[in-house]
Amino acid sequence: MPGQTPSQTVGPFFDFGLINPGEENLLRGEPAGDRITIRGVVFDGDGAPVPDAMIETWQADANGIYNHPADPRRAEADPHFTGFARAATDPAGEYRIRTIRPGAVPGQAPHINVRVFARGMLIHAYTRVYFEDEAANAGDPVLNLKAVSDRRDTLISARDNTGGETAYRFDIRLQGDGETVFFNP
Amino acid sequence: MTEHAQAIDWSVHPPYLLPAYKSTIKRAPDRDRLVPLPTSLSELTGPVFGRDRIRPLDDDLTRSAVVNGDPLGERIIVVGKVVDDTGRPVPNTLVEIWQANAAGRYVHKNDRHAAPLDPNFIGAGRALTDANGEYRFTSIRPGAYPWGNHDNAWRPPHIHFSVCGGNFVSRLVTQMYFPGDPLLLLDPIYNGIPDEKGRERLIAKYAHDITEPFHALGYRFDIVLCGGRLTPFETREV
Numbered sequence: 529m530p531g532q533t534p535s536q537t538v539g540p541f542f543d544f545g546l547i548n549p550g551e552e553n554l555l556r557g558e559p560a561g562d563r564i565t566i567r568g569v570v571f572d573g574d575g576a577p578v579p580d581a582m583i584e585t586w587q588a589d590a591n592g593i594y595n596h597p598a599d600p601r602r603a604e605a606d607p608h609f610t611g612f613a614r615a616a617t618d619p620a621g622e623y624r625i626r627t628i629r630p631g632a633v634p635g636q637a638p639h640i641n642v643r644v645f646a647r648g649m650l651i652h653a654y655t656r657v658y659f660e661d662e663a664a665n666a667g668d669p670v671l672n673l674k675a676v677s678d679r680r681d682t683l684i685s686a687r688d689n690t691g692g693e694t695a696y697r698f699d700i701r702l703q704g705d706g707e708t709v710f711f712n713p
Numbered sequence: 714m715t716e717h718a719q720a721i722d723w724s725v726h727p728p729y730l731l732p733a734y735k736s737t738i739k740r741a742p743d744r745d746r747l748v749p750l751p752t753s754l755s756e757l758t759g760p761v762f763g764r765d766r767i768r769p770l771d772d773d774l775t776r777s778a779v780v781n782g783d784p785l786g787e788r789i790i791v792v793g794k795v796v797d798d799t800g801r802p803v804p805n806t807l808v809e810i811w812q813a814n815a816a817g818r819y820v821h822k823n824d825r826h827a828a829p830l831d832p833n834f835i836g837a838g839r840a841l842t843d844a845n846g847e848y849r850f851t852s853i854r855p856g857a858y859p860w861g862n863h864d865n866a867w868r869p870p871h872i873h874f875s876v877c878g879g880n881f882v883s884r885l886v887t888q889m890y891f892p893g894d895p896l897l898l899l900d901p902i903y904n905g906i907p908d909e910k911g912r913e914r915l916i917a918k919y920a921h922d923i924t925e926p927f928h929a930l931g932y933r934f935d936i937v938l939c940g941g942r943l944t945p946f947e948t949r950e951v
Contacts, residue, residue: 529798529799529800530796530798530800530893530937531722531725531798531908531910531911531914531934532721532722532726532798532911532935532937532938532939533727533887533911533914533915533937533938534725534726534727534908534911534912534914534915535726535727535805535885535886535887536727536873536886536888536902536915537734537736537886537888537902538873538875538886539819539873540823541811541819541821541824542873543821544811544819544821544835544836544837545809545810545811545836545837545873546809546811546875551877555735560766570938572739572740573738573739573741574739574742576738576739580823583851584884585882586755586758586759586760588754588755590738590808592931593757594754594755595761596757596758596759596760596761596880597761598757598758598815599754599758600878601893609758612759613761617854622824633753633754633755635852636753636755639755641755641756641881643884647736647740647927648729648734648736648737648738648739648740648741649726649737649740649741650726650729650734650737650902650905651721651727652884652886653729653731653742653941654750654882669751669753669786669840670750670751673748673751675748676748682812692732701738702740702741703740703741703742704737704742705918706881707742707743707746708742708763709746709748709772710723710742710746710748711747711748711749711750712719712747712748712749712750713720713721713750713752713756713881713882713940
């Protein structure tokens, strides 16, 4: 088995290599489902916003199908929806993703998979966005992990319609009190 | 969901917290609090990119930004093979690179290094691996770059690599370094890799078979992604 290639930080100057216009918007035409915005601020261990972070998200479509060969239902995946987004944080540390509300992947509550990159992070971190107004959360196997129980709320986004759009706020705290649950996949 | 199979080999990846690299101190999650994640479709899947993402000159950074002449510096060709940690090639996966120019200056508004920009060089490229997992870029050897981490700190010349891989967990962002560079021993980011063999894997090998006469020096930089044991299906464009 070959050894893994070690990770290194994205550094401060990733924008011109990784951020492409429109990649924070997953809609390609008219996908099925409810259009939502996911937005939030990335905070460091002092509670200061992180203005040079990058967020990547991966999610199922409105029917809970991932547009990928490993999903047995892929043939029915929504052709107007890519599932993948990338966004840099702005000077206030805020990121914003335009997407549709994902359907439930079999056996799990609806969620969006998230990776966080930044200068000062030698390897990225994994987390998930769940939705506060989702009844299926009660039975979700990840939200019910014992190791998650005391920080479960850090994985659940809050509905926030200020600005006239359906938005969910998902702040990410890299360190300290209220540190977001990060996964070891 | 299936039983948890650890994808990331922490013996070869740098830790989140590395005090010698000061920016980690307030940005490092607590590794002891990471929650093992059971494997589900959310981890077994990931974005699939098509050829439509790649424009014709995206893999040739010496030509993609030409305004009034060739970019300055030493032309290089970097080739490599992307495989997963079971040894399987990773075909059709997106490889993105970005780098400083020959003078050590990035095309970025926040780069204040008083080295010249090159009007004919941006320093960003992208390619998809072929059916064998292989990629190829033509570029300019980047210069060393000063930073404020410690007194007289210089990053060794490097090319940033971003590779998506076949599933959500296989993602890798790393940096390729050049052989024989004395700055490597002084660099906390490079030396944060705990494993000597891991550090060696980030140094490209000079490849005379890739070098083109009177044109460019060749280097080989192979990449091994994690998460191979999670992937029961070959990821291919369909």
